[in-house]
Amino acid sequence: MSEERVEDLxxxxxxxxxxPFCADVVGDDGALMPIAPGQSVVVTTDLLVxxxxxxxxxxxxxxxxxxxxxxxxxxxxxxxxxxLGVTVGLSLPGSTKISWVEQLYQGLTACLGKYNTPIVxxxxxxxxAVTVAIAAFGQVFPDRxxxxxxxxxxxxxxxxxxxxxxxxxxxxxxHPELGNGLQESDRQxxxxxxxxxxxxxxxxxxxxxxxxxxxxxxxxxxxxxxxGMDSSDGLADAVLQICRASRVGAEIDxxxxxxxxxxxxxxxxxxxxxxxxxxxxxxxxxxxxxxxxAQMLVQRLGKEAAIIGVITxxxxxxxxxxxxxxxxxxxxLDRGFQHF
Amino acid sequence: MSEERVEDLxxxxxxxxxxPFCADVVGDDGALMPIAPGQSVVVTTDLLVxxxxxxxxxxxxxxxxxxxxxxxxxxxxxxxxxxLGVTVGLSLPGSTKISWVEQLYQGLTACLGKYNTPIVxxxxxxxxAVTVAIAAFGQVFPDRxxxxxxxxxxxxxxxxxxxxxxxxxxxxxxHPELGNGLQESDRQxxxxxxxxxxxxxxxxxxxxxxxxxxxxxxxxxxxxxxxGMDSSDGLADAVLQICRASRVGAEIDxxxxxxxxxxxxxxxxxxxxxxxxxxxxxxxxxxxxxxxxAQMLVQRLGKEAAIIGVITxxxxxxxxxxxxxxxxxxxxLDRGFQHF
Numbered sequence: 001m002s003e004e005r006v007e008d009l010x011x012x013x014x015x016x017x018x019x020p021f022c023a024d025v026v027g028d029d030g031a032l033m034p035i036a037p038g039q040s041v042v043v044t045t046d047l048l049v050x051x052x053x054x055x056x057x058x059x060x061x062x063x064x065x066x067x068x069x070x071x072x073x074x075x076x077x078x079x080x081x082x083x084l085g086v087t088v089g090l091s092l093p094g095s096t097k098i099s100w101v102e103q104l105y106q107g108l109t110a111c112l113g114k115y116n117t118p119i120v121x122x123x124x125x126x127x128x129a130v131t132v133a134i135a136a137f138g139q140v141f142p143d144r145x146x147x148x149x150x151x152x153x154x155x156x157x158x159x160x161x162x163x164x165x166x167x168x169x170x171x172x173x174x175h176p177e178l179g180n181g182l183q184e185s186d187r188q189x190x191x192x193x194x195x196x197x198x199x200x201x202x203x204x205x206x207x208x209x210x211x212x213x214x215x216x217x218x219x220x221x222x223x224x225x226x227x228g229m230d231s232s233d234g235l236a237d238a239v240l241q242i243c244r245a246s247r248v249g250a251e252i253d254x255x256x257x258x259x260x261x262x263x264x265x266x267x268x269x270x271x272x273x274x275x276x277x278x279x280x281x282x283x284x285x286x287x288x289x290x291x292x293x294a295q296m297l298v299q300r301l302g303k304e305a306a307i308i309g310v311i312t313x314x315x316x317x318x319x320x321x322x323x324x325x326x327x328x329x330x331x332x333l334d335r336g337f338q339h340f
Numbered sequence: 341m342s343e344e345r346v347e348d349l350x351x352x353x354x355x356x357x358x359x360p361f362c363a364d365v366v367g368d369d370g371a372l373m374p375i376a377p378g379q380s381v382v383v384t385t386d387l388l389v390x391x392x393x394x395x396x397x398x399x400x401x402x403x404x405x406x407x408x409x410x411x412x413x414x415x416x417x418x419x420x421x422x423x424l425g426v427t428v429g430l431s432l433p434g435s436t437k438i439s440w441v442e443q444l445y446q447g448l449t450a451c452l453g454k455y456n457t458p459i460v461x462x463x464x465x466x467x468x469a470v471t472v473a474i475a476a477f478g479q480v481f482p483d484r485x486x487x488x489x490x491x492x493x494x495x496x497x498x499x500x501x502x503x504x505x506x507x508x509x510x511x512x513x514x515h516p517e518l519g520n521g522l523q524e525s526d527r528q529x530x531x532x533x534x535x536x537x538x539x540x541x542x543x544x545x546x547x548x549x550x551x552x553x554x555x556x557x558x559x560x561x562x563x564x565x566x567x568g569m570d571s572s573d574g575l576a577d578a579v580l581q582i583c584r585a586s587r588v589g590a591e592i593d594x595x596x597x598x599x600x601x602x603x604x605x606x607x608x609x610x611x612x613x614x615x616x617x618x619x620x621x622x623x624x625x626x627x628x629x630x631x632x633x634a635q636m637l638v639q640r641l642g643k644e645a646a647i648i649g650v651i652t653x654x655x656x657x658x659x660x661x662x663x664x665x666x667x668x669x670x671x672x673l674d675r676g677f678q679h680f
Contacts, residue, residue, distance in 0.1 A: 012673060027488060027489070027585055028418075028419060028487055028488050028489075028569070029384060029414075029415035029416075029418040029419050029488075029569050029570055030382040030383055030384035030415050030416060030418075030419045030421065030476075030478070031382065031383050031384070032380050032381075032382055032419065032480065032482060032485050032487075033380060033381050033382075033383065034380045034381075034482065035375045035379075035380065035381055037377065039375075040372050040373060040374045040375065041372075041373050041374075041375055041381050041424075041477065042370040042371065042372055042373075043370055043371050043373065043425065043427055043460060043461055043475070043477055044369055044370035044371070044427070044461055045427035045428075045429045045461055045462060045463050045473070045475055046429070046463050047429045047430075047431055047463045047464075047465050047471075047473065049431050049465055049466070049467045051467075051468070052431075052465055052466050052467060053465070074369075075369035075370050076369075076370060078368075078369040078370075079368060079369050079370045079372065081370065084381075085383065087383055087384070087385035087475050088385075089385045089386070089387040089429075089473045089475075090387075091387055091389050091392075091471055120383060121383055121384055121385055122385060123385050123386050123387045124387075125387050125389055125392055125393070126389070126392050127389045127391075127392060127469065127471060128391070128468055128469050129467065129468050129469070131387075131431055131467060131471050131473070133385070133387060133429045133471070133473030133475075135383070135385055135427050135429075135473075135475030136370075137381065137383060137477065138370070140372065142372060142374065145372050147368055147372075148367060148368050148369075149367070149368075229368070229369050230369055245367055333352060
């Protein structure tokens with residue numbers, strides 16, 4: 001028996017097959033979701049396109065779904081927001097296997113489910129290539145939102161997790177021979193970091209606990225100021241975007257940037273740094289906040305998180321070397337991934 | 341000088357060119373939007389794909405943008421919601437002309453601007469074909485939301501506007517010789533209905549006025565019950581979907597269905613009815629409500645609106661003929677547009 005395809009089921013048939021993955025609210029022209037009193041809604045959107053963001057070589061269907069969900073949820077986490085729901089716009093060729101689409105939705109709901117986030121709406125249509133267009137929305141108290149434009153000179157720059165792993169995983173998937181020098185567990189870890197990134201809502205919980213323990217939540221005005229964004233387009237991009245939006249500069253110590261430990265023996269220093277700074281898709285958080293809060297946050301997050309530098313009054317982002325082995329270097333947006 | 345293309349500008353260059361079309365809130369990982377106290381957020385999404393929903397033959401770039409905005413806004417109107425903002429996910433080939441993209445955004449903002457709706461976020465990436473993925477969000481008092489599953493036997497079925505015009509406009513664009521028998525003004529009107537549909541927020545205003553004049557807004561419990569949806573997938577589809585969600589049936593009088601007056605001399609009766617019922621993309625509203633309110637609504641909306649039938653306790657949607665020239669006929673979802 002040949003495998004069932006989208007064109008065999010038709011639009012209504014496919015919709016019926018996907019309905020079990022969606023929340024009960026699906027069925028109207030739009031989904032109606034209550035917002036908690038005093039909170040604002042946060043909206044974000046991310047596209048994943050076959051041949052650009054994923055391919056059969058690098059990403060099984062479940063991982064496409066997981067990454068699409070994670071990319072959008074990460075944007076909410078980077079705003080300090082709690083997720084409420086997502087909509088899924090899916091365009092795909094009629095020849096797409098039904099099992100592929102179901103695995104895509106399984107990946108989507110596996111990631112979303114970890115954060116109690118329902119699929120509340122969607123649209124499906126025919127197209128030459130698969131595109132997954134997700135819009136996510138969440139809620140946040142407006143004075144607790146994390147914004148890019150709120151960094152100030154003297155802020156410590158906290159980076160969660162390790163950078164470069166997603167890029168390394170992608171390169172191993174594209175060129176398997178690259179992974180030959182690695183232990184199998186490291187190889188698997190890097191691939192998993194690429195295929196199944198984790199949005200860092202746990203960082204928000206840590207921040208919440210710190211503010212509570214410091215009784216800072218009772219200071220309604222002025223509220224605790226945290227600038228930040230996620231590192232979806234690379235760590236360097238995140239620091240540069242925050243600095244541009246806040247009209248400040250930054251000094252980053254290359255020795256403080258957390259990378260996967262296996263990079264040390266596997267890659268040259270410059271290759272490792274390049275992937276950590278410009279690789280992208282690690283979906284970690286880059287936060288600028290008062291040094292005392294930054295230290296508490298890094299302590300709670302454990303050894304993967306680090307204070308990598310400080311916000312300055314300059315207009316440039318400079319990479320310095322705490323060990324004085326390398327000259328200073330100015331970072332620029334042009335070295336990150338460009339779609340065109 | 342050859343015309344500038346997306347690949348000439350690069351991603352950052354294109355983003356800079358599009359930023360003037362967006363609201364000031366663009367620049368963070370997500371957009372932060374306040375919701376009025378007591379209201380819920382409504383979210384919806386619609387995809388438009390080159391070669392499926394539009395093509396150079398039928399739809400100039402500005403009309404692609406307008407229709408993408410209108411399709412999403414119409415979903416909000418169909419929920420009884422006021423729009424707050426949209427996100428725009430755009431995937432396109434690097435060879436796309438910059439002027440085409442700018443006209444797309446001009447069309448988007450021209451439609452959105454009529455309803456004070458900002459573009460609050462987006463994503464751009466490379467792809468083989470142009471896809472416009474819009475998510476729209478709005479707000480509504482939960483007990484005033486228009487839902488599909490709230491129709492009850494005895495409700496009058498109100499249809500706004502005339503149906504079949506968008507399909508007729510599309511057919512004329514695809515086969516210009518079809519329009520030969522038409523007056524130029526009618527030909528233009530049908531094409532405009534296809535390219536620049538109008539979301540029916542004015543119907544919500546009319547409903548508001550009626551409820552106010554009838555002092556029905558003071559009856560907090562039970563609230564005024566209005567079931568409905570838009571006719572984006574066809575008039576027949578809308579009635580069928582409402583009936584399915586509400587577990588009721590309907591009787592529709594074919595003589596009461598409003599169509600463009602030029603259909604009478606231009607098309608056979610059955611062709612005209614076919615386009616009116618199944619053509620789709622007219623983006624009108626189909627509402628089920630108490631007969632006295634329905635009559636007031638139709639009076640306010642003017643001669644294009646009509647009561648086309650009644651909700652019944654049956655499980656079928658039957659097309660009857662008030663003039664007894666045609667036999668009864670059962671409507672089914674299978675005759676509408678199917679993507680696969």
